[in-house]
Amino acid sequence: MTEEEGLHDRGATIVHILPGENISWVEGPFNFTTYLGIGSLGWCDTWRAPQHLMFQLANACFFVSYIMPSTRTGTVLMRAALVLGFLIFSAWAWVIVCAPDMFVWNLCYTCINIFQLVFILYQMRPVKFDPELEEVYHTLFRPFKVSRIQFKKLICNEMAQIISLHAGEAYALQNITRTDRLGLLLSGKLNVLSDNHFLHPILACEFLDSPEFESRANMDDKFKVTIVAATSCRYLYWQRTSLEYLFVKETYLATVMSTLIARDITTKLYAMNNKIVTEKGFHLDIRLPCITSTLSSGDRKSPSVKALKKHTAMLAGVAPNSPDSVTNSREKLVKEDAPTPAVPNGTVVEIQAPKDVNKTGIGSSNEIEFWLETSSKYHSCEVVDN
Incomplete structure (x- = not known):
């Protein structure tokens, strides 16, 4: 063995990663080898041809399903697109790729989405009544x-x-x-x-x-x-x-x-x-400010004021929600004839309002209170349908 051959046998190999093609050369006693940089990083050297048309159609169905809105109709369309996509994938795996595992998985996904679609359609079925x-x-x-x-x-x-x-x-x-x-x-x-x-x-x-x-x-x-x-x-x-x-x-x-x-x-x-009307047929709304201010004053304790106070509380929801205030509210508005002019328990009243109230709807508290105390016509009347 010559000295030069011995040097070659004992020579080291140096690897360079360069953005070029694979090149090997010998320089002196050392061997130099250069490999493709992209392949060294795990990227593909060559690309395969596009997959079969069935593969493309299946993914197109998935794309359509994922852009559907979150409404009831959108959910139905999403499930339908998923069923079609997984069904095409199953056929692609069975006919083109011949991969039984891919076929089984995609067939399972198809069945799951079919069940979901049937359930949603059942919930959306038209329910008709008489x-x-x-x-x-x-x-x-x-x-x-x-x-x-x-x-x-x-x-x-x-x-x-x-x-x-x-x-x-x-x-x-x-x-x-x-x-x-x-x-x-x-x-x-x-x-x-x-x-x-x-x-x-x-x-x-x-x-x-x-x-x-x-x-x-x-x-x-x-x-x-x-x-x-x-x-x-x-x-x-x-x-x-x-x-x-x-x-x-x-x-x-x-x-x-x-x-x-x-x-x-x-x-x-x-x-x-x-049902609260005046003698001349005017409707008296107890929610008017002139009436409410009189009812809210606590100085006078006349029976008529008490009656309207209780009726106002009942209508406004001030009275507690109890059997005495709610269940009996309808019959408290009517009472059998009594000798006394003042009828308790929020009875329907038919009284002649003062001129200020009838015309303008306003009046002082003293006028309204005097009017309530001096009025003596209390009886029920039926509501006249317009």
């Missing part, structure tokens, strides 16, 4: 975003019944019928009476016994009013126990029903303000 119930849904529940599925739970046969009344038949009798129910009038008209005195009517899409339902204290409470059908009527009828059981499961529906009942009670109470 024309009367459809009117109730659109008038009362749809403004509160109650779905048709939730409303169907409220009016299903297990929860409610639809009952008919002929003219003259009673829904409830004073001091006889128990307050263990809740009724909603679908069609017709009913009248509310207390000791044969007319209080107010009940029209379609109004609750029949919302005050009694809201303020019921025990199982033995009775109606303090009589509710009689003025025309042929149909109403929706719930048992209290059934509603309470449903409200435990459907909390949003319970909130909506509580709101509707409270609004119905308020409407009934404020409607009775129309």
